[in-house]
C-alpha cells in the first residue's frame with residue numbers, strides 16, 4: 001500500500017469524459033489498496049476566461065476580488081470529480097483551500113503557502129475516503145481567498161504530499177513526462193526517465209511550464225518524490241529526483257524558452273558612481289523583477305548604456321518609472337522591446353565541463369541569430385533573442401547538444 005497525491009491539470013479535467021477518465025484512474029488506485037488524495041485544476045481555458053472577466057470588470061481591480069473570481073474554476077472541478085467518484089462507488093468529498101485550511105501569505109494572485117492543516121486529509125485516509133482538493137487556492141490570515149499564481153495547482157499538490165508524508169506526488173498532465181525541451185515545438189524532443197530537482201527548478205523558472213517553479217522548490221526542500229506523467233496513456237513518466245539517483249549526468253539536460261520577456265536599454269547614462277543604482281532602485285521599489293543585466297561603456301568612457309530584461313507584463317510600469325526619473329538620471333534615450341524571447345540551456349554537467357556557452361553562441365551565429373543579452377549561472381546559460389527566431393533557436397540548440405531523439 002502506498003500513499004499517493006495525484007494532481008490532474010486543466011486538460012486532464014477539460015470535459016466530463018475526461019473527468020470520468022480521471023475518476024477511473026483514481027478508483028483503480030483505490031481498488032489496488034493505495035491511499036489517495038487528489039488535487040485538481042480548473043477545466044482548461046476556465047482560468048483564462050475568469051481572468052478575462054476580471055479585466056473586463058475593472059482595469060485596476062482589487063486583487064482580493066480577483067482571487068475570489070479565479071479560484072472558482074477549481075471549485076467546479078473538485079465538486080464534479082467527487083460526484084463522479086461517488087457514482088463509481090468510491091467514497092469521496094471535495095475540499096476548497098479554505099476548508100483544509102491551506103494557509104498562505106496575503107500576496108493575492110501569487111500567494112505563498114505558509115501552513116497546511118493535515119487533519120482533514122488524514123481523517124479521509126483513515127476513513128478510506130478520497131479527498132478531492134481544489135488546487136491553486138489558499139486562505140490568507142484575514143480570511144480572504146488567495147491563489148498561488150498561474151500553474152499553482154502543482155504547488156498545492158506537492159505541498160499537500162509533503163504534509164501528509166506521501167510516498168509520491170503524481171502530476172498528471174497532457175504530455176507523458178518532462179522532455180529535453182517542449183515537445184510541442186521540437187518533435188524530436190526526448191522524454192527523460194529522471195531529472196534532478198536542481199535542473200527541473202531551472203527548467204521551470206526559465207519557462208518550461210510543465211511544473212510550476214514553486215512546486216519544484218517545495219519538492220526539493222521536502223524531498224517529495226514527484227512524478228510527471230500522462231493522464232491519457234499508461235506510460236512511465238519522469239521522476240524528479242536527487243542528484244545521487246542519476247547514474248550518468250548529461251552535460252546539457254534540456255533547453256527552455258520563455259516568451260514573456262521584454263528588454264529595456266537606458267542609453268547614454270553618465271558613467272559615474274550611483275547612476276546604475278539610480279536606475280534599479282526605483283524599479284525595485286515598484287516591485288519590478290529585473291532579470292538579466294548588461295552594461296556597456298562608450299568608447300570615450302564618459303557614458304554607459306544599461307540593458308536589462310523584465311517580465312513583459314511589467315514593461316509599461318518599467319518605462320513609466322524610468323520616464324519619471326528621467327531628469328535625475330539624465331540619460332539620453334530609453335529603448336524598449338517586448339518582442340524578445342529568452343532561450344536557456346540547462347544541465348548539472350556544466351559545472352564540470354567547459355565550452356557549453358561557446359557552443360550555444362556558435363550555434364546561434366550559424367543560424368544568423370543575434371544575441372541581445374547573456375546571463376549564466378553554474379548550471380545554465382540564457383540568451384535573449386528576437387522572438388521571431390525562438391523556434392529556430394530552440395531546435396538548433398537541441399540538435400547541437402545532441403539531444404534529438406534517434407529514430
Ligand code: ADP
Pocket residue numbers: 008009010011012041151172173174175177178179180181182183184203207208209210211254
Ligand atoms: P497542466 O494543465 O496539466 O498543468 P501545463 O499546460 O501547465 O499542463 O503543462 C504541460 C505543458 O508543458 C505541455 O503541454 C508542454 O507543452 C509544456 N512544456 C514545456 N516545456 C516542457 C518540457 N520540457 N517537457 C514537457 N512539457 C513541457
Ligand code: ASP
Pocket residue numbers: 009010041042047048073135136149150151152153154
Ligand atoms: N487553474 C490555474 C491556472 O490555470 C492553476 C493550475 O492550473 O495549476 O493557472
Ligand code: MG
Pocket residue numbers: 009151154209210211212
Ligand atoms: Mg500546469
